[in-house]
Amino acid sequence: MSMTNTPPNAVLSTRIADELRQSILTGELSPGERIRQEELAEQFGASRIPVREALRILVTDGLVNMVSNSGAWVSSLTQDECSEQYQIRERLEPLLLRYNVPALTPDDLVRATELVEQMKKAPDLEAFMRLDREFHWITYSRVETNILSELIERLWNTTQPYRRVFMKLVRSEGGIEVTHLEHELLLEAIKRGDSEEAENLLRGHIRRTRIELDRHPEVFAHQFD
């Protein structure tokens, strides 16, 4: 998972893009929030040119929207759009998983097992989300797929802010148990090398989340900060 490890001496625009991406993924910047070029330029001690390039990079990532002569905003999703993205994930992630199952190494499986256990004892939401992301990503990144993995990472990223709010809700209601069970079943199928069953379980895992999410419109209540 590329998790945006800051390149130390890279080109300025990509460094700014990475910083911004992290700010969005950690929730420091919220969906709908306005982004002013000049403000950012000052903040980074740079001119507006690399800031603009950075914003365009984030448009590519789906994390920012730009409108001509108007400005840039952190991408925000309506409930329908978020549901749509989950439906796309339902169809694509099983495909990526199928590519990977035969290629996973014993080390991958050990690590994945550890992660499933650690998730059960995750102290807070951020820790859980990080572990969850790493777990799934291990099962996705053994085979190098140039387009599919990027696409899916993008979908994870754009839906992350809403997943955070949603998980906070579900977690406080104790409704996280099903997720652990799903992870265990999925992991077992992967260990057996049963790609087809793994695909089905993963589809169901994503699908259940989508359907639960569809029942929580309040997650999408406060658009436009």
Next chain:
Amino acid sequence: MSMTNTPPNAVLSTRIADELRQSILTGELSPGERIRQEELAEQFGASRIPVREALRILVTDGLVNMVSNSGAWVSSLTQDECSEQYQIRERLEPLLLRYNVPALTPDDLVRATELVEQMKKAPDLEAFMRLDREFHWITYSRVETNILSELIERLWNTTQPYRRVFMKLVRSEGGIEVTHLEHELLLEAIKRGDSEEAENLLRGHIRRTRIELDRHPEVFAHQFD
């Protein structure tokens, strides 16, 4: 289908991007071809700034690759990458079709029927591809899906150069008949409102093309012009 109708007085960078996109889609620019900023700037009578913005826009479209301090190229695909994109399309386009089938109007169906007939008598390859694209797009664009349709248009665009070469091959061998039959069956299923069957037919249509394409490595022979 947004087919890039040049906005007359739009922002310069987007106009340049649109022109370039057309050049790539029509085959005027080939995959792997180098793109020099200054050259383009001169060609458009502009400075390099809007050219750079245009290139970033095309990166978002997947039509251009940029490398820091090195340059930009028209995106090129290996055979594996192209096959991967087709597999993604196999899973996503049926989903988009399912959204649309219940919403299609009688006019849509009339137009789609016309297009299927016109495709049979298409005088040349470019005409066929244009009609084919319009046919499928009619069945995709009645329902407004914000992410899915963009995604699929992007996949169509990035694979277009290879589809062109491939179709030239198949067409000259008279192997286009199956496509016409598939289109007819698909259209009939849509007319009946049978979303599920339409999904299956569409998946098969894309899948067959992918498998045939997999058997023609010569399509990907001349990378890097």
Next chain:
DNA sequence: TATTGCAGGAATGTATCCAATGCCAAGTCT
């Protein structure tokens, strides 16, 4: 009172100039 028109200002878009990077070839050392 509602609507239209006109500024004024703030933010984005573009041009020009300069800096930094990377590639390639010529030269030098071993």
Next chain:
DNA sequence: AGACTTGGCATTGGATACATTCCTGCAATA
């Protein structure tokens, strides 16, 4: 002769300054 270094050139990256667009608010008029 071969491999490493070095300099120059072509190209991209960034800074400053200016032009353009859009939005907002006020005022004038119907």
